[in-house]
Amino acid sequence: MATTTALPPPSSRGDRWAGPGMLLPFALFYLVFLVGPLVYAVVAGFFGTSLLRSGLGDFAGWSNYAAVLGDSEFWRTLGNTLWFTVLTTVPLVLLSLALALLADRFVRGRWFFRFAFFAPFVLPSAVVSLLFMFIYADQVGLAQSVATSLGVDSPPSWLGDPDWAMVSITVATVWWTIGFNFVLYLAGLQEVPREVHEAAAVDGAGPWQRIRLVVVPMLGRTTTLVTVLQVIASLKVFDQIYMMTGGGPDGSTRPSLQLIYDTGFVEGRVGYASTVSLLLFVVILFVSLVWFALVRRAEKEN
């Protein structure tokens, strides 16, 4: 304040409150819809809270945590969730990079490829699920007919066979969500300066070498972003699985979020469901932190 004596001191009420005032609407929503429920979930996790009774219910101490950690279904759904994350993240990062590199090389008609790859992303999950349920349907679906015409005698039940269900859902998810990563990579590609390309070309690097040794390393930050966003999104999978298989067959595709939904809303055991959701929160936080730590170390070494 002492340095601004020449000017009138910025002490008018309008100035002092402008920043916080503009933050206020968002801060309110944040408190009411994010911090509030989170606090409630933490508290409910220590009680036998029930959907069918008002109030928090009996104090349960750590017994919900003990029950969840000893519940084989919790570990199984967590395993399913992680498996889905691995199955989707790898193709969603690699394929979207490949598609972005290809689409970027088109000068004429580039808009078409951008549109074509991004288009599925605007569809709601319900539409995508319905579409793929028609494709995967047993006896009458497209995928089985195609497999039969390709010479497969008895095509698998795509959504009814525990060995295939998760893969089938993955294929649908990749088709549906690849557009988002694709757009991020396209944006990243536009930040690679032309001079770098030209310099590499002058030095005698072929197109493949330029992609491998110049472009891809320069997209490092984009890749970090895409991967982290994808991992978090995949760990939170719920809707397409809920609609396409309902977690079946035999629970083989049931993700952690569905366990939370089922125990909380179907069985009404809110305390237990809160505990599961907090543990899942910890897992997501842990995975993200580990990933960031690894990336930071890699960046430092470079």
Next chain:
Amino acid sequence: MRDRIPPPPSPVPSPVLPPALPPAPSRRRVLRGTLALGATGATALAAAGCGSTVAQGFTGGAPEPDRLNFWNPFTGGDGERMLAMQDVFRTAHRSVDLRSATFLWGNPYYTKLTLATLGGRPPQVAVTHLSKVPTLVEAGLLSELHSADLARHGITPDRFDARPWQKSQVEGVLHAVPIDTHPFVLYFRTDIAEKAGLLDGQGRLADLDGPDAFIDAMRAAKEVTGAWGGSIASVKDASTQFRLFWSLYRQLGGGDLVADRGRRVVVDTAAAAEALAYMRRLTHEKVVPPAADGQGGAITLLNTGKAGFLMDGVWQVLAVKSAKVKFDMRPLPRIFTDAPYACAADSHALVLPKAPSAKAQRLDMSLEFIASMLHSSNLWAEGGHVPAWLPTQRSRTYRELVPQSHYAAAADGAVYDPAAWYGGAGSTLQQVVGDAATSVFTGATSPTAGAERIRRELRELAARPAPV
């Protein structure tokens, strides 16, 4: 701040504060703007007609005395019929402002109903499945119904089908008014059955009772279709698999699966294994496909003539009818004779969620609405449900309703889901038992292992702390 335009001289110089800077929006102005926006929004809401209900939800004010809120989970064909039944009521009761809300079937619906009732703002009348009533009563969410009140509106026990009426009572106290029974039945294509030589002189299906007779009939149909004999949903449809298992298990005299509202497991594993073994026979002998989609796939097989029979609930009658093929229906065959005839069933019923005050409940208006719904049972029956209201069930119109009247007898063998806090329509019990049954049905698990698994999983459920 440095490049800001110097403020114009203030007309009223203040000795302490510098004059207000022009570009910063004053708080008062922002507030006024917000208020104006809010007022516009509120007016828009009021104009849209839902203002008072929304406002009532926020302020907690009592609903208007002539309003009747009714919640139901019916969409599609059932939803259309329910709307027609409401119109009948509206025409006859012009002074009542009936507001109905339709929610997605299943658990989302029950969650909303539970939370609204706990929050002291339930609808006056709501639809529920009878299999859910014991849990709702145990949680204290339903009002008792007194015979004197009901009789005032012409609702008396002797005018109801005995089974759903019995099931509407919990420990002898009535909590629901049943409107139908919807059993698990057998659909069949008459053209395919005729070619397979399965029809008698009157065009009715020949006797299918007994474990071998049923499979033989399906095998004959398979020769006609060239694909499958019958079909049943097995992919993403644990409930349908549960219904077949539950029908067979009860025909074997297996009794209940759990007792004490789900706190004790009493499953007869020998009967369960036998029921599962029969389900496995259907796929092992290749008369029924092991994988048929629950989202219409099993029905499509019947509709496209790739199967002659379909085992499903009566509520699919409109889905089959829309395919415009020749079909008829009958009760699920009596496969086993160890116990009286049984088939899995449930009923829709009307309940009065517990209101915070008698004024909010508006008992007589609610009961008048229920009576009107019962009188419109013929509309409801067209959707496949067997009316629980005897004046309709015994009426000439219903007896002439085809194929709906052909399976009405199934309601006499109706067995409801086991009463447990984790049981009922769309419940965890249906899921775990249905999953185990599907696993045997597709051949992944043996019948004895499947029966053991049912007992093990039920024991895990029974050991959980009950939320009621």
